[in-house]
Amino acid sequence: xxxxxxxxxxxxxxxxxxxxxxxxxxxxxxxxxxxxxxxxxxxxxxxxxxxxxxxxxxxxxxxxxxxxxxxxxxxxxxxxxxxxxxxxxxxxxxxxxxxxxxxxxxxxxxxxxxxxxxxxxxxxxxxxxxxxxxxxxxxxxxxxxxxxxxxxxxxxxxxxxxxxxxxxxxxxxxxxxxxxxxx
Amino acid sequence: xxxxxxxxxxxxxxxxxxxxxxxxxxxxxxxxxxxxxxxxxxxxxxxxxxxxxxxxxxxxxxxxxxxxxxxxxxxxxxxxxxxxxxxxxxxxxxxxxxxxxxxxxxxxxxxxxxxxxxxxxxxxxxxxx
Numbered sequence: 001x002x003x004x005x006x007x008x009x010x011x012x013x014x015x016x017x018x019x020x021x022x023x024x025x026x027x028x029x030x031x032x033x034x035x036x037x038x039x040x041x042x043x044x045x046x047x048x049x050x051x052x053x054x055x056x057x058x059x060x061x062x063x064x065x066x067x068x069x070x071x072x073x074x075x076x077x078x079x080x081x082x083x084x085x086x087x088x089x090x091x092x093x094x095x096x097x098x099x100x101x102x103x104x105x106x107x108x109x110x111x112x113x114x115x116x117x118x119x120x121x122x123x124x125x126x127x128x129x130x131x132x133x134x135x136x137x138x139x140x141x142x143x144x145x146x147x148x149x150x151x152x153x154x155x156x157x158x159x160x161x162x163x164x165x166x167x168x169x170x171x172x173x174x175x176x177x178x179x180x181x182x183x
Numbered sequence: 184x185x186x187x188x189x190x191x192x193x194x195x196x197x198x199x200x201x202x203x204x205x206x207x208x209x210x211x212x213x214x215x216x217x218x219x220x221x222x223x224x225x226x227x228x229x230x231x232x233x234x235x236x237x238x239x240x241x242x243x244x245x246x247x248x249x250x251x252x253x254x255x256x257x258x259x260x261x262x263x264x265x266x267x268x269x270x271x272x273x274x275x276x277x278x279x280x281x282x283x284x285x286x287x288x289x290x291x292x293x294x295x296x297x298x299x300x301x302x303x304x305x306x307x308x309x310x311x312x
Binding site: 037040044058069126130131133 | 212214215216245247248249251252253254255256258259260276279280283284285286289
């Protein structure tokens, strides 16, 4: 997994941005990982540390972790069909009031909107035991949006609004900030 | 980076003398990597005729949709066969994921093993002859 961190904030002493941003600092990470199941755990572990350093609540951290895990698994299984040579790119933006996860892959297109939520009250749905990942993502983040980029990549955008942002800007928040620049 | 793997401990002897009750003690991350051993353990137990499972999640740090899928599927199968599945020591973080997927009402969750065994061995949970 490769990883780079960028920030618009000045680092003390003009040094390069640290691998982990200062606690509460804003910026973004660009990550590149193999589309393999064994790469997803380390990615989630990294994001968990990042969320903790960014002072997300335990609940928000878990939402980021599970959403990332399920989004990556969808790419690995449905977009790439378990092609272990394929890659997933992820941009993680740390904002004051939100965390934005933007996944990119070059696999089969897959618009989450085309998949209806599973009817969990139906015993046959539960018996099948599959197809729940998207629903977990939907219920864990505030925004989920898919697009095909001009470079032909699938891009899944997830936004998790943070409790501290909701408290600060109650009634004024918008979701205008999507990606903050192309990855 | 090495992460916790799913491990299985215990069997019916550890939990109860009833050979039909299988105890699964899952630890670490219960994600896609941990599914094959889970399925294998469940399949073996079912081949032996077990239809009642006590699943202890106390030391599970993470569960993904595939793991939840296995549980839901097992619950439905055992229900159809007159058996049952009871979960014990479910950490709040795992409960939250069940909640997120709106499946809490379909799962039997108790605080400790004793209550789990009581539920599993209640007359209505006995497999049909």
